[in-house]
Amino acid sequence: MMAYIFFALAGIALISGVLVVFQTHPLRSALWLIVNFFAVAGIYLLAHAEFIAAIQIIVYAGAIMVLFLFVIMLLNLRQPEEEAARPWFGQKLAGITLAALVAFILVYGFSKAEVPLAKAAPPGLGNTESIARLLFTDYLLPFEVTSVLLLVAIVGAVVLAKSKLK
Amino acid sequence: MAVPLSYYLALSVVLFALGAIGVLIRRNILIILMCIEMMLNAVNIAFIGFANAFQAIDGQMFVFFVMTVAAAEVAVGLALVVAIFRNRATVYVDDLNILKW
Numbered sequence: 324m325m326a327y328i329f330f331a332l333a334g335i336a337l338i339s340g341v342l343v344v345f346q347t348h349p350l351r352s353a354l355w356l357i358v359n360f361f362a363v364a365g366i367y368l369l370a371h372a373e374f375i376a377a378i379q380i381i382v383y384a385g386a387i388m389v390l391f392l393f394v395i396m397l398l399n400l401r402q403p404e405e406e407a408a409r410p411w412f413g414q415k416l417a418g419i420t421l422a423a424l425v426a427f428i429l430v431y432g433f434s435k436a437e438v439p440l441a442k443a444a445p446p447g448l449g450n451t452e453s454i455a456r457l458l459f460t461d462y463l464l465p466f467e468v469t470s471v472l473l474l475v476a477i478v479g480a481v482v483l484a485k486s487k488l489k
Numbered sequence: 490m491a492v493p494l495s496y497y498l499a500l501s502v503v504l505f506a507l508g509a510i511g512v513l514i515r516r517n518i519l520i521i522l523m524c525i526e527m528m529l530n531a532v533n534i535a536f537i538g539f540a541n542a543f544q545a546i547d548g549q550m551f552v553f554f555v556m557t558v559a560a561a562e563v564a565v566g567l568a569l570v571v572a573i574f575r576n577r578a579t580v581y582v583d584d585l586n587i588l589k590w
Contacts, residue, residue, distance in 0.1 A: 329492045333500045340504055340527055344511035349519040349580075356523050363530050366500070369492060370541040375533075375552050382556050387526065387563050394567045395519060398574050418513025426506035433498045453546055454553070462550050469557045476561035483568035 329369055336362035349400060353391045360384040374451045497538025504531035516581045518573070522566050529559045 339358040346352040360383045367376035458466055504527060511524030533552045540548025574580060 325492050340507045349517055352520050352523055367537055370537045372537050372549050375549050390563055390567055415514045419510055422506045422509040425509050426502050429502045457546055457550055465554055472561050476564045480564040480568040484571045
């Protein structure tokens with residue numbers, strides 16, 4: 324039963340991923356990417372990562388995609404993508420070949436991985452309490468560094484996006 | 490019946506390669522940024538799959554940090570897109586072929 328739900332969600336994620344890559348208008352890509360994020364959130368739920376699934380929807384499908392849509396509409400790109408000034412068809416072939424090579428290397432690496440047998444989840448795995456306990460004990464330093472990173476990103480975004488400095 | 494780890498890893502690889510194709514063949518810088526987000530998501534699926542298989546919560550912590558870095562990256566990246574569009578009036582990466590002007 325779980326496997327069927329997984330296949331359905333994975334199918335949605337892959338189809339919407341293909342549509343993200345091959346849409347001509349960035350707005351449509353962004354909307355399909357939201358579908359992709361929801362399917363991935365469903366996969367997180369299947370893997371007993373309930374808190375991660377919630378923040379996937381809140382942070383990715385909520386905050387990040389709103390930012391994307393905001394910028395797409397701000398730039399007002401109403402026309403479809405225009406032709407390249409210097410079309411070079413080898414570029415697409417090379418890109419797809421390189422991506423296939425990356426996939427092959429990843430499959431090779433994963434096939435070498437020692438795969439443990441999946442066990443039944445103990446109660447509490449993935450809920451907010453256990454994540455918070457780990458976040459404020461073992462992962463306290465990365466957590467603090469993350470807050471500094473976000474502060475730097477805020478300052479950087481404001482400095483970059485505002486008009487000319489006087 | 491639980492989902493085996495290899496399914497998660499297969500989905501992760503395919504989504505990652507799909508995002509890589511998008512980054513390499515598209516010209517629109519916004520779609521390239523979206524494909525980078527998709528690649529980060531693919532990595533997160535692998536982390537969650539391993540966390541599920543090992544019954545350890547550390548994989549979920551890493552997903553948490555990846556999401557934070559992705560949010561920061563999008564904020565800075567989109568600010569760069571806006572700044573480039575203001576200066577050059579283009580969002581196509583092959584129009585940005587000089588390092589200085």
